[in-house]
Amino acid sequence: MMSLFQILMLILDVVWFFIIAHVIMSWLINFQVLNLRQQFVAQVWYGLNRILEPMYAPVRRVLPQVNGIDLAPLAVLLGVYALRIILVNNIAAFY
Template sequence: MQSLFQILMLVLDVVWFFVIAHVIMSWLINFQVLNTRQQLVAQIWYGLNRVLEPLYGPIRRLLPPMGGLDLAPLVVLLAIIALRIVLQNNMMMFY
């Protein structure tokens, strides 16, 4: 059962990294530091969008329109933090 706990924590860490990378890339693209016409940037950007859209989609439908401000990544990060806290507080269940 300890392996299950470690796998769940690893998955949460990977999702955390993907969300942070997506947020940073969106800022760099919006401030025209990165250009999506470059093949590598476009592949990474569209790959991250494909991976994270199943997480962002339901959250975006629940949140009210904010005039161009996307709060879905923030909600996902808060959910990851909450899941990590719940898992760590119930770690003894996995032993």
């Protein structure tokens, strides 16, 4: 059962990395450091959007709209971190 715990933690780490990469990339695109007309940048951007949009969409429906600020990534990051805390505090259930 310890391997199940480690797999769940790995999945949460990968999701965390994807969200951070998506946020940083969105900033770089908005500040025109990255250009979506470059094929590699566009592929990475659209890939991250396709992976993360199913997690963001339900959160966006619940959160109020703030002028020009998307709070969905922050809410999902907090959710991922909360899941990590829950898993670590209940590690005894995996033995």
